[in-house]
Amino acid sequence: MRHSFFCIDGHTAGNPVRLVAGGAPLLRGASMADRRIDFLERFDWIRTGLCFEPRGHDMMSGGFLYPPTLPDSDIGILFMETSGCLPMCGHGTIGIITFGLEHGLIPVSTPGKLRVEVPAGVIDIEYRIEGDRVTGVKIRNVPSYLARRGIAIDVPGFGPLTLDVSYGGNYYAIVEPQGAYTGLDDLGASRIVELSRTIRELVRAVYEPVHPLDPRIRGVSHVMWTDAPRGDGADGRNAVFYGERAIDRSPCGTGTSARLAHLTALGRLAVGDAFVHESYIGSRFIGRVEAATTLGDAPAIIPSIEGSAIQTGLNTLWIDRADPFHAGFSVT
16 A cells, blocks of 8 residues: 655754655554654554655654644644654754744644644744744753763773763763864764764663653663864854764754753753854754753753754655565665
8 A cells, every 4th residue: 555645844954854744644642752652653664664765864854743632732743763753853843843834734822932742741832933934943842951970981992981861852972072082073974973873882781861750761862972163153062863874964952952951960051041052064053041940859951942944845755565665774
């Protein structure tokens, strides 16, 4: 059987976003967290078919719009990318909200504001419109916190590293310059990908973070390499590794949130402080520590991330069971 999916493609700060505006499956569950589990159990072939080759690539990500489960929410989002269905995706949210609003797919009760359900919780959105374009989206993200400090590992062929794990919607192993790591440009993209796979496995072998309120959110999925910014007006730069071969082209929304929580816990940022985050390719998000809070018993912050997205085209993709590669593939 051939399954058709109408997609709005674009990017947020350089990283791809594919909004599946037609063909999303009906999901079971009383929350977006429940629907995420149902999707993974019954429909993960849609994710792999739309994200991996030959219809996608290692950096592909996006998601689906769903009716909300809560009476005070406007819309729900389910995320997908090559690494799975994330609890939260910042650059994906910016792109999906932008494309959804520009195509009239999202009901708006209060102009300029939205309340959005994602698997990680409920987020608040502010957006700007100029003419028929959404020119900016600001996310007030889920509570974020520093989960563990001082994890020591020894990376074969590279040397010892000490890193921290922080949560901003997903769990990040954060590597700051030290030892053999002197900066992003000294490593280069291919070496970052190669080392990140090893680092993630080494961290997973000694530590598994678990969300204080939802044990379904667990484990380090991303590795963030931090560095000084290259451009004027920025406060930091990063390269975020995800999946098996991907470096986020954007500054990464949940990664920026995790970094804000990390820097706040270390005393380098305070409530009210802004942090302009630069990506590996030089694009930017504006992050801000909006408030202090707790997550379970852990000290946490409410971060915000602001950026913009651009549509690049419309397409209808088929996943045909007669195709030997209907579920996608990845070359290792």
